Amino acid sequence: MHGNVLIISHLLLASQKPTMPSTGPPRIHRRKLRTCREFNHFSRSFSLKESSNDFNRIEDLTGFDYSPNEVVLTNRILEVAIEASNKACAIIRENLGAKVVSKKSTERDLLTLIDALCEKTIRHTVQQHFPNHSFLGEETVPPGIEASQQALEDALANTSEWLWIVDPIDGTTNFASGIPLNMPSIAVARNCDVLVSVLNDPHRRELYTAVKGQGAFLNGQRIQVGKEENLEDAIVGAESPAGAKALEMSVKGINQLMPQVRTIRMLGSSAVFLPWVASGRLTAYWTPDECAWDIAAGALLVSEAGGRVTDAKGYDYTLRTRSLVASNGMVHDDILAVLREAEAIM
Numbered sequence: 001m002h003g004n005v006l007i008i009s010h011l012l013l014a015s016q017k018p019t020m021p022s023t024g025p026p027r028i029h030r031r032k033l034r035t036c037r038e039f040n041h042f043s044r045s046f047s048l049k050e051s052s053n054d055f056n057r058i059e060d061l062t063g064f065d066y067s068p069n070e071v072v073l074t075n076r077i078l079e080v081a082i083e084a085s086n087k088a089c090a091i092i093r094e095n096l097g098a099k100v101v102s103k104k105s106t107e108r109d110l111l112t113l114i115d116a117l118c119e120k121t122i123r124h125t126v127q128q129h130f131p132n133h134s135f136l137g138e139e140t141v142p143p144g145i146e147a148s149q150q151a152l153e154d155a156l157a158n159t160s161e162w163l164w165i166v167d168p169i170d171g172t173t174n175f176a177s178g179i180p181l182n183m184p185s186i187a188v189a190r191n192c193d194v195l196v197s198v199l200n201d202p203h204r205r206e207l208y209t210a211v212k213g214q215g216a217f218l219n220g221q222r223i224q225v226g227k228e229e230n231l232e233d234a235i236v237g238a239e240s241p242a243g244a245k246a247l248e249m250s251v252k253g254i255n256q257l258m259p260q261v262r263t264i265r266m267l268g269s270s271a272v273f274l275p276w277v278a279s280g281r282l283t284a285y286w287t288p289d290e291c292a293w294d295i296a297a298g299a300l301l302v303s304e305a306g307g308r309v310t311d312a313k314g315y316d317y318t319l320r321t322r323s324l325v326a327s328n329g330m331v332h333d334d335i336l337a338v339l340r341e342a343e344a345i346m
Contacts (some may be wrong), residue, residue, distance in 0.1 A: 032101065074195060074211060076129070077162075081186045081198040082207065084125035088118040088168055088184040089202035096203075097178035106295065112176050115139050117170035118184060126164055134160040138167045138293045145322075148291040152319065156192055164191045165319070167293040171269030180204075183273040187296035192319055197300040199275050208275040208301055216278050217304035225307040225328035226280035231338075234261045234283035234331045237273040241289055245346060249288035249323075253344030257286075260338060270324075274298025277326050278305035284327035284335055288346050292319050302326045312336065312345040322346070 040345050091114060096114040105200050119139040126135060136155040141148055155163055156181070164186065169175050171182030180203035188196040197210040208223075210216040238254050241247050258264055265282070267273060271294070273285040278301045298310045299317045310316055312323035314336050323346055325335055339345055 007254060028129040039206055052074040065196060068185060077188050078196050078198070078209065078211060080126060080129045081164075081188060082200070082209070084122040085184045085186055085198050085200035085207075087121050087125060089200050091118050091121060092169060092175065092182065092184070092202045096175060096180065098176060112169075112172060114175070115169050115172055119166060121169060121185065122166055122184065130162065130164075132160060133164055134158045135164045136166065138268065138291065145289070149320075149345055152292050156319065161190055165189060165194075165293050165296045167271065167291075170271035170294055171267075174268050179268075181267050181269050181272050183269070183271045185293065185297045187293075187300065189296070189319060194300045194319065197304075199271050199297050199301060201272070201275070206275070208278065210278075210301045210304040212304065214304065216301045218275070223279040223305050225278060225302065225305050226283050227330075228283045228328060229330045231331050231334040232259050232262060234327075234335075235281075236261050236264050236335070237276070237282050237285035238264050238266050238270065239270075239290075240266055241287070241288040245287060246289035249344045251286065252342045253286060253339050256338050256342035256344065257335070262270050270294045270298055274302055274326055277307060277328070278302045279327075284325065284331055286312070286325045287323070288337065288344065289322050290324055291322070293326050295321070299324070299326065308332045310336070312339050 006282075021336045095112075095114045098114045116139045119137045123135055123137060126133060134155055136151060141151040155165075165188070167185040169182050170185045170327075171179075175182040183199060183201045183203075186196075186198045186200075187194050193212070197208070199208040200206075203209075205219075207219055208216065236257060238244075238257070239250055241250055254264055261283075270285070270287060270290055273282060274295065275298060276282040277285050278298075296319060297320040302309050303317075306329070307327055309324070310332070311321045312325055314333075315321075317324070325332065325339070327335060331343045
């Protein structure tokens with residue numbers, strides 16, 4: 001759903017039983033149609049000028065306390081984030097396989113002209129609607145761990161209440177190689193707390209969205225993490241990081257994990273992997289070192305899909321987290337134990 005009522009759609013859908021997206025032909029459900037008619041009728045009448053009775057209905061459905069002002073503002077933020085990501089997706093689809101123009105922190109960390117163009121497009125769209133919001137984008141930050149950490153701290157210290165955290169193309173190496181495993185990642189935080197997440201896959205036309213407290217969605221359908229209870233049944237995503245220390249940790253962890261799980265996949269994009277954990281395609285995802293713009297949106301998505309997200313030591317995810325474990329929750333502690341045993345924690 002699009003328009004000024006998208007966030008209310010999230011709120012209404014959050015009250016429904018989670019369902020996995022179908023891989024076959026789309027089916028029309030009577031319950032969904034009734035809910036949509038109910039939603040359309042309700043959304044047409046909702047405004048800040050209405051009495052609190054209708055709004056209380058939202059709170060009753062979700063169990064979360066949102067003021068009317070917050071509903072309208074967060075709705076607009078989600079709408080703009082989708083608009084911005086759609087524009088970036090159009091650019092990505094038209095330029096898959098773009099020429100590499102430079103390398104960043106290492107020979108393995110690539111950059112194309114399209115990365116900068118996508119970030120400029122997203123930033124411009126955001127600033128058109130929210131000129132007072134802060135913006136942290138990967139392509140304006142110098143390479144290296146220290147630079148990315150400092151850029152995040154500077155952004156969090158900004159006086160603006162809202163911060164947009166953006167990776168215009170997560171999976172640039174895939175993108176430059178013509179591999180369709182990359183996408184823009186947009187997270188929006190309020191006072192260091194990520195409230196809105198949009199991950200938009202331009203190649204599979206899959207739009208993942210989440211608003212804190214309202215569940216995770218794929219193309220408007222509620223999603224949830226997988227049901228694997230044992231590590232030996234788990235399909236785990238891992239990384240081949242650009243940094244030397246992170247690469248060392250990754251190799252250690254993979255060597256220890258590989259014999260204990262069903263399989264490990266390495267696809268080169270947190271923005272691809274984290275939505276796949278949220279939708280149950282993967283059981284878990286682990287990366288030894290990532291920047292906030294790589295994982296903030298995906299971390300919220302997994303949490304809202306019923307999963308668990310921590311650092312590699314087991315501490316709850318924050319915007320300052322760099323080593324990440326995201327899972328369906330049931331195999332989480334087992335993965336943490338394996339990483340500790342392998343000494344694969346930075």
